[in-house]
Amino acid sequence: MKATRYEGNKSFSVIEKEIEAPSEGEVRIKVAYSGVCGTDVHIYHGMMDQRVDIPVTIGHEMSGVIDAIGAGVTDFGVGDKVVVRPLDDRGVKPSDKGFNHVCEDLKFIGIDSPGSMQQYWNVPAFTLHKLKEETDLKLAALIEPLSVAVHDVRLSGLVSGETAVVLGGGPIGLLVAMVAKDAGANVIISEVNPVRISKAKELGFDAVNPTEIDLVQYVREQTDGRLADVVFEVAGVQPALDIMTEVAGIRGRIVMVAIHGQPKPVNLFKFFWKELKLIGARVYEKEDYEKAIALITANELPFEDMITDVQPLSNIQEVFENIDKNPNGLKVLMDCQQ
Ligand SMILES: NC(=O)c1ccc[n+]([C@@H]2O[C@H](COP(=O)([O-])OP(=O)(O)OC[C@H]3O[C@@H](n4cnc5c(N)ncnc54)[C@H](O)[C@@H]3O)[C@@H](O)[C@H]2O)c1
Ligand SMILES: [Zn+2]
Known part of the structure; x- marks a missing residue:
């Protein structure tokens, strides 16, 4: 072999x-x-x-x-x-x-x-x-990363009709966006790579570049001022940490999917001011795999x-x-x- x-x-x-x-x-x-x-x-x-x-x-x-x-x-x-x-x-x-x-x-x-x-x-x-x-079996090779996305969305407590902002439109961010949309969320993807923005749009997502537009203002307009109910941090960079607390609305939940190898500054005042929640999410549990398998099978x-x-x-x-x-x-x- x-x-x-x-x-x-x-x-x-x-x-x-x-x-x-x-x-x-x-x-x-x-x-x-x-x-x-x-x-x-x-x-x-x-x-x-x-x-x-x-x-x-x-x-x-x-x-x-x-x-x-x-x-x-x-x-x-x-x-x-x-x-x-x-x-x-x-x-x-x-x-x-x-x-x-x-x-x-x-x-x-x-x-x-x-x-x-x-x-x-x-x-x-x-x-x-x-x-x-x-x-x-080709699609089945996506079950592992899809299970990550299923876990992230499950831990976010997302319900239908909520607005989710996904920071980072890489493979994991896109899968998170798909699962969130499937759960009934209005999804906005924030991504800086123009090729990946185009790809996200081809996949049917509202995808914007936060270096070209004011993301917070954009999300405000899309939500009648309420801002995001859930923010998924899937970019793994400081600018995403800076904006995650801005783009989250009152009692917004922020899911930390990205792996930050080093301690980084986060605006904790915003957690107090808007009663935000930060949710860590690591890999998946058995039930996430089962859900991912059902999604791939369907x-x-x-x-x-x-x-x-x-x-x-x-x-x-x-x-x-x-x-x-x-x-x-x-x-x-x-x-x-x-
Ligand atoms: N929690 C877990 O168990 C788990 C599992 C798998 C992956 N991860 C982590 O998830 C993250 C994403 O994984 P991936 O494979 O999709 O990585 P990736 O690097 O392909 O995707 C990150 C994306 O973020 C974009 N980005 C960079 N700066 C940005 C900014 N300022 N605003 C918005 N987007 C920006 C990049 O262009 C890129 O497309 C990584 O940190 C990875 O380690 C976590
Ligand atoms: Zn992996």
Whole structure:
């Protein structure tokens, strides 16, 4: 079988190795597609060299078909289409209060242990979600990032008729926007990249550039002065932190989706003045995966337009180099059987 490995120093190798039998409690998946996530790009840039065990096979946004079953696995069979929820919560403790997805000793599969950018992948059966036979495996590779969006919208408490402002129209921001719109929200996307603004418009969104228009004034006009009920911070930059407290209306909820690696200034006065709420959101829980699977199975949202390229696994080096050269694409999928 073919497997890719991040070797450090912005380089990947593609190696041939033996296909391994799944251990007890595991299944072997014939991986169909593995999406490239922003985190994978961070790993490629060497920003997570302290955390990953180089050389390492990365990848966690995937779809595939079960190819072999280890001892003791009863809920799944060979030929089942599946996705992996890449959270290894075997170290969960009572002090984690049952929130396994953010437990102290959580291991993220595909970062802390080998991932899906290989032809066959052995994973613990408890990470699996079964898909319907008719599910499109390309779209299914979006289930992991879509589950992030479902989780974010669920934690926001968004209800139909509310106005949601999404700061950042990258892959995650667009998925958040789709889920929020599907939940009945009026969605405004704020994005600075003109190509991504056009893409958001093509997807049917009201998308504006906050460096060209006064975003707060725009949202005020769209809401009869009420401003946003929910703000999703999905850009991960200081200007988004500056504007999130401005664009939120009274008792607005701000969901922190972006990962800010360093402490940053936020206008806390606005939390007092408008009784704002700040909600942290990290990955997903089982129910978010189930909702994302239902959305992908129904295929009524423009998921296909999210996939901007599909490349053979053997092109992995070129794929990451191209992502650096062209930041406009949304989701690149690796075809793991090629
Ligand atoms: N909470 C979680 O569990 C979770 C999971 C996945 C990703 N994330 C985080 O979500 C964030 C978004 O992920 P992504 O893959 O879509 O990243 P991305 O970098 O592709 O998207 C961010 C977008 O924000 C835009 N942007 C930059 N400055 C802006 C500004 N001032 N106003 C509005 N938009 C601006 C960029 O042009 C870009 O399109 C990242 O911080 C990522 O780490 C969090
Ligand atoms: Zn990811």
